Amino acid sequence: MYFREIIGQEALKNRIREEIQGGKVSHAQLFLGKNGYGSLAMAMAYAQYLMCENRQPTDACGECNTCKKNDRNVHPDVHHIFPVVQAVQKRTEPLMGEWREQLMGGPYFTELSWIRRMDKEIRTPIIGNEEIKDMMHKFALTSFEGGYRVFIIWKAEAMNVTFANKILKSLEEPQPKTLILLVAEDAEELLPTVLSRTQLKKVNRLAFDEVVDYLTREKGMSSSLAQSLAARYDGDVARILESESEHEAADLFREMFIAMMRHCYQKKVIEMMDWAEDISSMKREEQKEYLTYCLHMIRQSILRNYTGEQLFQVSDEEASFLTKFSRFITGNNIHDFMKVFSDAHYHIERNANSKILFTDLAFKTMRFIHFA
Numbered sequence: 278m279y280f281r282e283i284i285g286q287e288a289l290k291n292r293i294r295e296e297i298q299g300g301k302v303s304h305a306q307l308f309l310g311k312n313g314y315g316s317l318a319m320a321m322a323y324a325q326y327l328m329c330e331n332r333q334p335t336d337a338c339g340e341c342n343t344c345k346k347n348d349r350n351v352h353p354d355v356h357h358i359f360p361v362v363q364a365v366q367k368r369t370e371p372l373m374g375e376w377r378e379q380l381m382g383g384p385y386f387t388e389l390s391w392i393r394r395m396d397k398e399i400r401t402p403i404i405g406n407e408e409i410k411d412m413m414h415k416f417a418l419t420s421f422e423g424g425y426r427v428f429i430i431w432k433a434e435a436m437n438v439t440f441a442n443k444i445l446k447s448l449e450e451p452q453p454k455t456l457i458l459l460v461a462e463d464a465e466e467l468l469p470t471v472l473s474r475t476q477l478k479k480v481n482r483l484a485f486d487e488v489v490d491y492l493t494r495e496k497g498m499s500s501s502l503a504q505s506l507a508a509r510y511d512g513d514v515a516r517i518l519e520s521e522s523e524h525e526a527a528d529l530f531r532e533m534f535i536a537m538m539r540h541c542y543q544k545k546v547i548e549m550m551d552w553a554e555d556i557s558s559m560k561r562e563e564q565k566e567y568l569t570y571c572l573h574m575i576r577q578s579i580l581r582n583y584t585g586e587q588l589f590q591v592s593d594e595e596a597s598f599l600t601k602f603s604r605f606i607t608g609n610n611i612h613d614f615m616k617v618f619s620d621a622h623y624h625i626e627r628n629a630n631s632k633i634l635f636t637d638l639a640f641k642t643m644r645f646i647h648f649a
């Protein structure tokens with residue numbers, strides 16, 4: 278991965294180049310930010326620049342042996358650790374082929390697309406116990422090619438506590454020329470001790486114009502489509518690039534959202550319970566996506582109320598529903614709405630009983646709608 282392949286993030290790129298050129302290489306670093314802002318890409322570019330045999334002022338050379346291996350993600354001293362669905366595989370090693378394929382599609386991808394690649398049932402992946410053994414084994418070895426060794430841990434939030442504690446030991450007792458680069462989106466889900474022992478590299482949200490420029494220049498989108506997607510997905514390039522494959526899901530989500538709001542408005546309790554039953558039969562990752570979609574629709578409703586059509590980022594079908602529905606989302610209930618839907622997302626992620634959760638969510642929604 279090269280710095281030139283990463284959208285924006287110029288300040289961070291400069292900082293990294295200066296550190297590496299100045300020999301200030303911290304053995305434990307945390308690349309914190311969404312994958313769609315380039316957090317994994319940045320960790321990979323860091324490794325490639327550090328290891329390059331003929332480092333250029335702004336980027337790795339692309340021609341040395343190390344670069345050639347890193348281009349194909351086959352360098353024996355760069356170890357990738359990532360979450361895997363335990364029912365499919367307990368360790369990352371047998372999934373390296375799939376992982377390389379994922380990386381070849383570009384560094385901007387969501388966790389969901391990775392899960393889909395390895396598991397049709399879309400179960401939640403973790404970094405588990407078997408992985409610890411593998412990593413500790415590799416950690417005890419020396420470098421294959423005599424240079425730096427880099428362990429890139431993607432989605433460090435998915436580390437179980439045992440793994441995190443083992444990592445901590447490694448963070449406390451650094452080995453020469455051995456780096457651990459953690460990549461995470463949510464600092465709150467990491468152990469405070471992990472946070473305090475790593476050097477933070479914050480990967481910030483991309484500017485609207487940078488995203489629009491990338492989508493029009495590199496992906497050939499029209500500027501109106503690029504602007505609409507950049508706004509809708511808040512500059513998260515991974516989600517934008519995957520949004521095409523999500524259109525089908527978007528149709529389903531829209532129908533479910535409309536059904537939910539209609540039943541709740543009409544106080545049709547039996548239909549609400551059926552709706553909760555339906556959604557609880559969906560995969561957990563899809564339930565999370567659905568709740569994210571609901572939050573988007575609720576936010577759009579309030580925007581429509583306060584700014585008219587101006588900042589409204591929805592499809593035509595969604596617009597026609599929200600034209601009637603948005604009056605039910607007001608300053609009186611917006612906070613309650615946002616809170617219960619965010620909380621639901623939080624609890625689904627932590628394996629709450631989804632039937633109880635969605636039933637409860639429907640009843641709360643019914644109450645809020647009638648307090649507009």
Ligand SMILES: [Zn+2]
Nearest residue numbers: 329338341344
């Ligand atoms: Zn090179």
